[in-house]
Amino acid sequence: MSTHTAEIQWTCQGEFASKRYSRRHEWRFDGGVVVPGSSSPHVVPMPYSDASAVDPEEAFVASLSSCHMLWFLDLACRAGFEVASYSDVAVGEMGPDESGRMVMKTVCLRPATRFVGSKQPGMPTLVDLHHRAHEACFIANSVKTEIRCQPSIVEL
Numbered sequence: 319m320s321t322h323t324a325e326i327q328w329t330c331q332g333e334f335a336s337k338r339y340s341r342r343h344e345w346r347f348d349g350g351v352v353v354p355g356s357s358s359p360h361v362v363p364m365p366y367s368d369a370s371a372v373d374p375e376e377a378f379v380a381s382l383s384s385c386h387m388l389w390f391l392d393l394a395c396r397a398g399f400e401v402a403s404y405s406d407v408a409v410g411e412m413g414p415d416e417s418g419r420m421v422m423k424t425v426c427l428r429p430a431t432r433f434v435g436s437k438q439p440g441m442p443t444l445v446d447l448h449h450r451a452h453e454a455c456f457i458a459n460s461v462k463t464e465i466r467c468q469p470s471i472v473e474l
Contacts, residue, residue, distance in 0.1 A: 322348070325346040325347075326343060326344070327344045328344075340356075340366060340368070354368065354371035354372065355372055355374070356368035357373055358374075358375055375410060378422060382427070382455070382457050382458060383427055386458065387406060389450075390448060397447065398437050400437070401434075402433065403431070408425060408426065408428065411424045
């Protein structure tokens with residue numbers, strides 16, 4: 319089993335009680351990368367959101383796409399195909415679930431792959447590779463993950 323850490327840091331900028339505060343924050347990963355995060359401007363209007371930062375919904379879609387791609391590349395390599403490039407413009411659509419809560423209803427991956435070499439997959443093989451990549455994807459398999467919350471209060 320492995321553990322993965324993401325540290326989220328936010329400090330109030332603006333007037334918290336009146337909801338006029340910035341939702342901009344930072345994501346810090348164990349490898350040292352710092353990514354600017356924010357609420358989506360579709361959810362919280364500007365200037366309280368930062369459109370140039372990554373919002374949680376975008377990150378969710380990117381995680382699914384990235385995990386799928388990594389599995390696809392591994393499976394294609396094992397099958398003897400040589401992948402020269404892979405791109406995806408993944409789209410997630412939000413909407414209410416049966417109880418009215420906003421959820422990520424669908425994520426559509428649209429991978430485009432360029433192969434080189436003498437061995438080229440046909441469409442049925444390509445579809446099978448993507449099906450197997452989806453089945454293996456840790457993130458796709460984790461969507462039903464139990465989420466726990468263990469809060470604490472920082473004393474002044």
